[in-house]
Amino acid sequence: MINQNVIIAEGLTKIFGNFVAVDHISFEVAKGEIFGFLGANGAGKTTAMRMLCGLSTPSSGKATVAGFDLFKDTEQIKKSIGYMSQKFSLYEDLTIRENIQFYGGIYGLSKKQIQEKTTYLVEHLHLQNYQNSLVKSLPLGWKQKLAFSVAIVHDPAIVFLDEPTGGVDPVTRREFWELIYDASERGITVFVTTHYMDEAEYCNRVSIMVDGRIEALDTPQNLKKTFNSLSMDEVFLKLARKAVRGE
Amino acid sequence: MSVLKYLLQKEFRQIFRDPSILKIIFIMPALQLIIIPLAADYEVRNINLSIADHDHSVYTQQMIQKIKSSGYFKLVNYSSTFQEAFTSIESDKADIVLEIPANFEQNIVREDHASLFIAVNAVNGMKANLGASYLQNIILNYNNQIRTKWIQFPPIPPQTNIKVSVSNWFNPMMSYKYFMVPAVLATLLTLLGTFLTALNIVREKEIGTIEQINVTPVKKYHFILGKLIPFWILGLAVLTIGFLIMRFGYQIHPVGNMLIVYLFASLYLLVILGLGLLISTYADTQQQAMLISFFLLMIFIMLGGLFTSIDSMPDWVQKLTWLNPVSYFIEVIRMVVLKGSGLSDIKNHIFVIIGFAIFLNSWAVWNYKKTT
Numbered sequence: 001m002i003n004q005n006v007i008i009a010e011g012l013t014k015i016f017g018n019f020v021a022v023d024h025i026s027f028e029v030a031k032g033e034i035f036g037f038l039g040a041n042g043a044g045k046t047t048a049m050r051m052l053c054g055l056s057t058p059s060s061g062k063a064t065v066a067g068f069d070l071f072k073d074t075e076q077i078k079k080s081i082g083y084m085s086q087k088f089s090l091y092e093d094l095t096i097r098e099n100i101q102f103y104g105g106i107y108g109l110s111k112k113q114i115q116e117k118t119t120y121l122v123e124h125l126h127l128q129n130y131q132n133s134l135v136k137s138l139p140l141g142w143k144q145k146l147a148f149s150v151a152i153v154h155d156p157a158i159v160f161l162d163e164p165t166g167g168v169d170p171v172t173r174r175e176f177w178e179l180i181y182d183a184s185e186r187g188i189t190v191f192v193t194t195h196y197m198d199e200a201e202y203c204n205r206v207s208i209m210v211d212g213r214i215e216a217l218d219t220p221q222n223l224k225k226t227f228n229s230l231s232m233d234e235v236f237l238k239l240a241r242k243a244v245r246g247e
Numbered sequence: 248m249s250v251l252k253y254l255l256q257k258e259f260r261q262i263f264r265d266p267s268i269l270k271i272i273f274i275m276p277a278l279q280l281i282i283i284p285l286a287a288d289y290e291v292r293n294i295n296l297s298i299a300d301h302d303h304s305v306y307t308q309q310m311i312q313k314i315k316s317s318g319y320f321k322l323v324n325y326s327s328t329f330q331e332a333f334t335s336i337e338s339d340k341a342d343i344v345l346e347i348p349a350n351f352e353q354n355i356v357r358e359d360h361a362s363l364f365i366a367v368n369a370v371n372g373m374k375a376n377l378g379a380s381y382l383q384n385i386i387l388n389y390n391n392q393i394r395t396k397w398i399q400f401p402p403i404p405p406q407t408n409i410k411v412s413v414s415n416w417f418n419p420m421m422s423y424k425y426f427m428v429p430a431v432l433a434t435l436l437t438l439l440g441t442f443l444t445a446l447n448i449v450r451e452k453e454i455g456t457i458e459q460i461n462v463t464p465v466k467k468y469h470f471i472l473g474k475l476i477p478f479w480i481l482g483l484a485v486l487t488i489g490f491l492i493m494r495f496g497y498q499i500h501p502v503g504n505m506l507i508v509y510l511f512a513s514l515y516l517l518v519i520l521g522l523g524l525l526i527s528t529y530a531d532t533q534q535q536a537m538l539i540s541f542f543l544l545m546i547f548i549m550l551g552g553l554f555t556s557i558d559s560m561p562d563w564v565q566k567l568t569w570l571n572p573v574s575y576f577i578e579v580i581r582m583v584v585l586k587g588s589g590l591s592d593i594k595n596h597i598f599v600i601i602g603f604a605i606f607l608n609s610w611a612v613w614n615y616k617k618t619t
Contacts, residue, residue, distance in 0.1 A: 054618055055619065056618065081462070083462040085458055087455030088455070094260060105249065106250050106253050107464070108250065108464070
């Protein structure tokens with residue numbers, strides 16, 4: 001492939017009134033990469049991600065996602081991405097099976113594909129005994145793993161994850177990251193925001209946002225070297241403390 | 248098309264999984280339809296009457312007897328001074344005071360002329376007005392009785408009488424249930440349709456599932472149809488239950504063809520659901536949606552001709568009701584049920600309601616933003 005970059009952002013900006021939420025960010029994400037998107041609360045991570053998903057129109061700048069222009073082909077982009085928001089967004093009053101069926105259906109999978117996907121996911125997530133239980137009865141960790149699996153039910157080019165492991169126990173977090181690695185191996189690019197610095201270490205490359213701008217972008221290894229730190233935690237603190245605006 | 252199928256399947260699963268919503272959809276309107284028309288009756292009974300009788304004659308006794316036996320009045324106080332009778336109005340025990348002057352009998356017999364005084368408590372305007380006119384009628388009637396008794400064979404009738412006889416077309420017994428039940432049904436359908444649609448979508452906004460839908464390639468009109476169709480079907484089901492209650496509970500036999508009402512209702516529901524959709528595109532929380540719906544529906548129902556006749560509203564309000572979909576439905580359902588109007592009689596109503604449906608739904612689709 002000539003162009004291996006699935007996300008190209010150039011000077012992407014979002015302004016709400018007088019408030020510049022995202023201030024001219026530029027970066028590229030390669031196919032199959034796990035791209036960590038770090039920043040303190042209110043740094044503009046979610047806004048940036050919502051723009052890339054076509055949920056929010058950028059005020060200025062340029063971007064292509066999965067080869068499609070962010071301004072012209074928003075609906076095309078939506079076919080090629082998966083999104084898991086901060087808020088849990090499966091239907092709690094539907095069962096696991098029904099959720100998979102619904103999201104598979106609206107992404108245009110065939111009946112047979114939905115059938116296969118459901119069987120595979122239920123087995124893969126060890127939910128055989130719960131497949132006909134309502135989603136609201138599941139523990140949070142399971143819900144998050146299910147939400148991730150549903151977000152990539154249509155095998156998108158890119159999946160956007162907004163703090164997917166918030167409030168989840170360490171064991172389940174580890175399992176969640178195994179799912180992310182699985183997806184990445186299948187060629188799905190993973191764009192993930194997190195507040196856990198151990199998770200940042202798992203990423204191929206990490207960007208750190210401060211006050212709406214990207215202050216650093218490199219592999220975790222190089223970042224630690226550049227900022228003369230022992231851990232990503234230190235790197236993050238050094239950068240995030242420069243922030244002027246609060247939450 | 249298959250996307251729509253999945254949206255519908257999901258919606259029906261959610262509706263049938265929530266027993267409280269199902270109860271609201273079916274039992275609540277049925278109960279209201281049974282209760283409201285019984286209470287919303289224009290006929291005034293149990294008017295509390297206080298009489299100040301200064302005469303104490305046979306004639307006054309006869310007249311009081313006649314008033315009491317009419318069935319409309321309850322004698323709460325009988326006294327010999329106006330002062331005493333009036334305190335019963337002041338203490339809210341009586342609605343009307345009838346004062347019979349001294350020498351009432353004498354005056355009638357000798358001078359062929361007597362006057363009575365009626366004082367009305369106008370705090371409850373409707374009751375006072377009707378009560379006073381009932382009372383006048385009864386007295387007039389009694390007056391005629393006396394006259395025929397005294398002037399038994401007049402050579403020439405002393406006074407020409409114009410006798411007016413009234414016949415009530417389409418509702419010969421002037422029974423209020425014929426008038427109220429169809430209109431209450433129309434109103435309930437309106438309330439239910441608007442609230443259910445508006446709240447359903449705003450709830451998805453609150454939970455965050457709508458964002459998950461917005462990030463998929465689902466088209467706007469698919470999403471909106473996926474919400475419209477289930478509630479449209481539910482609305483028609485509620486209408487059917489309402490018709491059954493009307494037919495078997497109230498024994499109202501519609502004169503016209505009920506299929507015409509169904510046809511009109513199916514179009515009307517699109518207007519009402521469109522209104523709900525439109526509200527949901529503006530409201531961010533269920534609270535906002537409730538308040539906006541409440542505000543609009545209140546106006547629509549008050550100006551819809553349910554309780555007060557549109558024809559007696561001020562001119563500018565009458566023009567406003569042209570913009571009120573509820574008034575068209577109430578009118579049509581009354582026309583068909585009571586008068587037996589056919590399709591050609593309501594064709595203008597149909598055109599207007601189609602216009603409303605197109606207008607509100609296009610506005611809703613236009614204002615529903617997948618991207619902010």
